[in-house]
Amino acid sequence: MVLERINKAGDIKDIEPKEYGLLAQEIREKILDVVSRNGGHLASSLGVVELTMALHLTFDIPKDKLIWDVGHQSYTHKLLTGRSGEFGTLRTFGGISGFPRTSESDCDPFDTGHSSTSISAGLGFAYARDAKGEDYKVISVIGDGALTGGMAIEALNNASRLKSNFIIVLNDNNMSIAENVGGISTALGKLRTAPRYNALKENVKDSFSQIPKIGNGLVSRISRTKNSIKQLVIPGMIFEDMDITYLGPVDGYDIEAMCRTFEEASRLNRAVLVHVITKKGKGYEPAEKNPERFHGVGAFDLATGNSLKKKEKPDWTDVFSHTFLQMMDKDPDVVAITAAMPEGTGLSKVKSKYPDRVFDVGIAEQHAVTFAAGLAAGGLKPYFCVYSSFLQRGFDQIIHDVCLASLDVKFCIDRAGLVGNDGDTHQGIFDLSFLSMIPNMTVMAPKNRWELTDMLKYSRTFGGPLAIRYARGQASEAFQNDRAPIEYGRAEWLIRGENVALLAVGTMVPVAGEAAELLKKEGIRASVINARFVSPVDADVLREAAHNHRIVFTLEENVKSGGFGEHVARKIAEEGIGLKVKILSVPDGFVQHGSVNELRTMLGLDAEGVCKSVLSVMKGAGNERKA
Numbered sequence: 001m002v003l004e005r006i007n008k009a010g011d012i013k014d015i016e017p018k019e020y021g022l023l024a025q026e027i028r029e030k031i032l033d034v035v036s037r038n039g040g041h042l043a044s045s046l047g048v049v050e051l052t053m054a055l056h057l058t059f060d061i062p063k064d065k066l067i068w069d070v071g072h073q074s075y076t077h078k079l080l081t082g083r084s085g086e087f088g089t090l091r092t093f094g095g096i097s098g099f100p101r102t103s104e105s106d107c108d109p110f111d112t113g114h115s116s117t118s119i120s121a122g123l124g125f126a127y128a129r130d131a132k133g134e135d136y137k138v139i140s141v142i143g144d145g146a147l148t149g150g151m152a153i154e155a156l157n158n159a160s161r162l163k164s165n166f167i168i169v170l171n172d173n174n175m176s177i178a179e180n181v182g183g184i185s186t187a188l189g190k191l192r193t194a195p196r197y198n199a200l201k202e203n204v205k206d207s208f209s210q211i212p213k214i215g216n217g218l219v220s221r222i223s224r225t226k227n228s229i230k231q232l233v234i235p236g237m238i239f240e241d242m243d244i245t246y247l248g249p250v251d252g253y254d255i256e257a258m259c260r261t262f263e264e265a266s267r268l269n270r271a272v273l274v275h276v277i278t279k280k281g282k283g284y285e286p287a288e289k290n291p292e293r294f295h296g297v298g299a300f301d302l303a304t305g306n307s308l309k310k311k312e313k314p315d316w317t318d319v320f321s322h323t324f325l326q327m328m329d330k331d332p333d334v335v336a337i338t339a340a341m342p343e344g345t346g347l348s349k350v351k352s353k354y355p356d357r358v359f360d361v362g363i364a365e366q367h368a369v370t371f372a373a374g375l376a377a378g379g380l381k382p383y384f385c386v387y388s389s390f391l392q393r394g395f396d397q398i399i400h401d402v403c404l405a406s407l408d409v410k411f412c413i414d415r416a417g418l419v420g421n422d423g424d425t426h427q428g429i430f431d432l433s434f435l436s437m438i439p440n441m442t443v444m445a446p447k448n449r450w451e452l453t454d455m456l457k458y459s460r461t462f463g464g465p466l467a468i469r470y471a472r473g474q475a476s477e478a479f480q481n482d483r484a485p486i487e488y489g490r491a492e493w494l495i496r497g498e499n500v501a502l503l504a505v506g507t508m509v510p511v512a513g514e515a516a517e518l519l520k521k522e523g524i525r526a527s528v529i530n531a532r533f534v535s536p537v538d539a540d541v542l543r544e545a546a547h548n549h550r551i552v553f554t555l556e557e558n559v560k561s562g563g564f565g566e567h568v569a570r571k572i573a574e575e576g577i578g579l580k581v582k583i584l585s586v587p588d589g590f591v592q593h594g595s596v597n598e599l600r601t602m603l604g605l606d607a608e609g610v611c612k613s614v615l616s617v618m619k620g621a622g623n624e625r626k627a
């Protein structure tokens with residue numbers, strides 16, 4: 001095997017060019033083998049095997065800094081940088097990450113996971129290199145989807161001033177997760193289909209310079225009028241117009257051509273963009289045919305491409321999608337926005353029925369929030385459907401553009417709480433903190449699938465900013481007989497006990513129910529209360545609990561700082577309510593990858609963990625009394 005001969009960065013340079021094809025094939029087989037078992041980002045990774053090989057053949061990694069945007073396509077890079085042996089642990093608890101991690105390898109110079117950061121980070125490296133008088137290359141690889149993110153455009157704007165070498169590789173597969181959308185995508189389409197500008201420029205020079213006497217003069221005049229030729233040849237040459245040299249397009253499966261172009265790019269003392277054309281899913285037919293489904297996949301059967309996990313019950317996203325469609329049917333003012341995640345957020349189905357009322361704005365969460373604010377100010381009822389961790393991008397926009405004027409924008413926050421194998425960048429464990437501190441913002445979380453439906457319906461007639469957060473995976477069916485009408489700011493009492501109350505948020509309500517069962521066996525009759533509203537906190541339910549409870553445990557899948565528990569503790573202190581509080585939450589910090597169940601167990605947020613925490617506090621209290 002050729003891959004076996006690659007044990008560290010740089011080893012690929014000892015491989016004979018005639019073996020490149022075989023190496024690419026072995027890499028694809030390895031990626032397919034591991035991802036079909038562990039799940040992962042398949043289509044993007046398969047598309048860049050040869051591109052990654054060419055980068056490693058040309059550059060000196062880790063001395064040269066190679067920064068992958070998002071980083072979901074970095075599997076080949078991992079295999080070429082000494083991580084082939086551990087590759088089977090990809091995305092598993094304690095195993096290697098699905099994204100570049102500085103803690104994992106010195107060949108990963110920057111931590112990534114969210115989109116559109118690579119040009120900013122690379123430019124920072126380039127300036128730092130120059131300031132410190134160091135000598136290395138910086139290469140940022142960005143996809144055409146990620147290029148639609150505002151940060152990438154801000155970075156290009158900044159990069160145009162650079163007076164030293166910085167290489168941006170545009171990995172253009174004409175897809176985001178779904179179809180890439182918008183003006184940038186259209187502009188790239190024109191570049192993709194235009195004749196090769198650089199080749200053509202050289203050909204023109206060559207043929208004119210062969211004309212005796214007048215040839216050379218013409219060549220220099222041609223060089224001087226380069227811009228007008230460029231404009232003639234390639235309409236809307238956006239990068240060159242921004243003072244960033246454009247090279248390409250180059251075939252992403254022609255290793256020699258890519259190496260040649262990267263060498264050429266390395267010689268220029270400025271920012272250079274190399275446009276490489278690739279194909280998502282390359283080499284695996286099911287992924288080539290359906291790149292969106294194979295963008296991020298769970299375990300699947302290699303022979304057929306079929307998923308190994310059969311879905312029996314709807315997940316939270318399905319419940320959202322189903323109810324939201326009914327709301328669209330009922331109310332023509334309801335519109336939806338996604339930032340390049342129509343399938344993941346459940347909007348694809350909605351969009352096929354109402355194409356003009358679902359806006360895919362590209363990977364542009366900040367814009368999405370303010371766009372929603374504008375739609376609301378104009379009289380519509382916009383819902384921004386977004387993953388918790390990506391909404392972090394829109395923090396200022398939520399404060400400044402939505403909440404200041406208390407505009408009627410709704411946030412449907414999917415993948416909130418622990419998300420599992422995508423790891424630290426994707427855990428949705430900050431939204432309760434950053435949302436519940438914003439004035440005018442109401443934050444809700446459903447305990448089960450029926451409550452998500454009820455909350456969505458409640459939101460339609462609610463005036464003002466409101467967020468509903470729900471989790472990844474199968475929607476809970478616990479407490480299905482408890483369906484009290486939703487009242488603003490009111491919690492729901494589910495199990496009446498005494499002494500100990502478990503006041504839980506969203507997905508932690510079923511866990512609280514299970515923990516109460518376990519506690520019963522220990523002789524403790526715990527109450528279970530469904531918070532429903534994270535903001536505002538229900539002071540009445542706390543006052544009521546204080547009658548026959550000594551302590552309230554708050555349960556949430558969010559970090560402690562600024563989370564629900566802290567708000568409850570503050571409310572109790574401010575109102576002088578006679579209750580002790582113990583906060584059970586994700587500890588402050590980042591949470592690595594692993595399955596959601598493994599992570600919950602690790603953090604003591606499963607039923608057993610909650611039971612244990614309650615018992616240890618109660619035991620401590622008993623000892624206190626005895627002393």
Ligand SMILES: Cc1ncc(C[n+]2csc(CCOP(=O)(O)OP(=O)(O)O)c2C)c(N)n1
Pocket residue numbers: 044070072073113114115142143144145146147171173175176177280339340341363365390393
């Ligand atoms: C801020 C942010 N929003 C959304 C995502 C989810 N996401 C991951 S990859 C991706 C598409 C990226 O497309 P592109 O850059 O073209 O890379 P490709 O997958 O096509 O290789 C999206 C939307 C993300 N990682 N970060």
